Amino acid sequence: MTKNKIIIGTRGSKLALWQANWIKDKLERLYPDLVIEIEKIKTTGDKITDAPLSRIGGKGLFVKEIEEALFKSRIDIAVHSMKDVPAELPEGLHIAAICERENPRDAIISNNNKSLQELPDGAVLGTSSLRRTVQLKAIRTDFNIKPLRGNVDTRIKKLKNGDFDAIILAMAGIKRMGLENLITEVISEDTMIPAIGQGAIGIETRVDDEFINEIIKPLNHEDTAICVRAERAFLSIMGGGCQVPLACHAKILKQNNKTTINIEGILGDPDGKWSIIRGSRNGSLSQANILAEDLARELLDKGGNPNLLVE
Structure with a gap:
């Protein structure tokens, strides 16, 4: 199935609209005959602005209504800040492309x-x-x-x-x-590890929409995708919500004709019984997700709780 028009779903903030228009511009350059429109969708996270996310249900509040629009085919693609996307996605949806990362710090x-x-x-x-x-x-x-x-x-x-x-x-x-x-x-990454997915824009689509999945392939930046998926693998082991402080940042290192991935992570205690548990992993790109999951388990073993909801 082919289409002559696609609709991008996004939150209505200035930053979200910048991101959606950035994707729109890239697609229009790739496919000049394709009509591309943007639909603004107000999410629960946008409506509740007077309470910390950790108290009102987590960052999934910024994507729920947009995902519902995807399911109902009101929109064809959803553009998200990857740091707003929960670890687990609804069945039938996936992150089909992750664009080149901006400065994550x-x-x-x-x-x-x-x-x-x-x-x-x-x-x-x-x-x-x-x-x-x-x-x-x-x-x-x-x-x-x-x-x-x-x-x-x-x-x-x-x-x-x-x-x-x-x-x-x-x-x-x-x-x-x-x-x-x-x-x-x-702030340097040594001082403050960025949020999972920070700086990366993701495109969420319906798994079975072959046309859309195909046309957005050129927008995927493989190095960024490897790093963000590793960070999200860390998040998945931790639990995937937003009530405990944590961070994970992956970066690809290229030295002496050798390419490796470095993954740094922390887990903090909001109750102050302990401060921050920190760890890292280094290894091959093919093992990125496994390394991230292993790091998450190490931090949990050192002082965390496997039932934590995390940020």
Whole structure:
């Protein structure tokens, strides 16, 4: 079956629309005769903005309604930030392509252009991410971390209004919004491991839609896909929800004509009984998922709980 028009489903935020239009532009360049439209879909996560995700059901709240539209064939493809996609997908849907990753690290935007270490004692930092919170506390125990949700513009407005001394955002989102000039500091991966899938855009489709699956193949970036799938394998072993701080980041290393993958992961304790358990794995690309799963089990064995819901 062929189509002369396809519909992209996306959230309606500026960043989500940037991502959907980025995919639209790439498809139009590949298939100039194809009519491509974008449909904005409001998700539960967009409607509830005054509570941390860990309390209201996790990041799957940003994809549920979009997946329902896919099932009903209202849309042909869904464009997601991969860090919003739960480990387990509904039967009949899959991530058919993962595009080349933008910078995956976190960044700080602060008043008075101060770095993390330059912020005053008791500085108020804005983030609703448990992952960021435990890693920030590992940097400085005096930080006063307060919840912050909303789109990029909303978060920056709250900073400028004086609600916070600094806020932490994903570097990828800041760059895509053209706001790099606001960045005070890009946080190294050694200091703060990024979220699973951070910086990568994924395309979700119906498994049985052969036409759509075929036309989006050129958008898949294999190195990025290997890394993100490994991170998601780690997430799957952990449980796949959003109530405990964790992070996993994979990157491909090419040295001396040898290509390997490095996977770093942490698991934190939101109750403060222990701080952060950290581990890593290195090995061949063909073993990426197995290495990630093994790392997740190691962290669970060291102090985690196999029934955890995680972020």
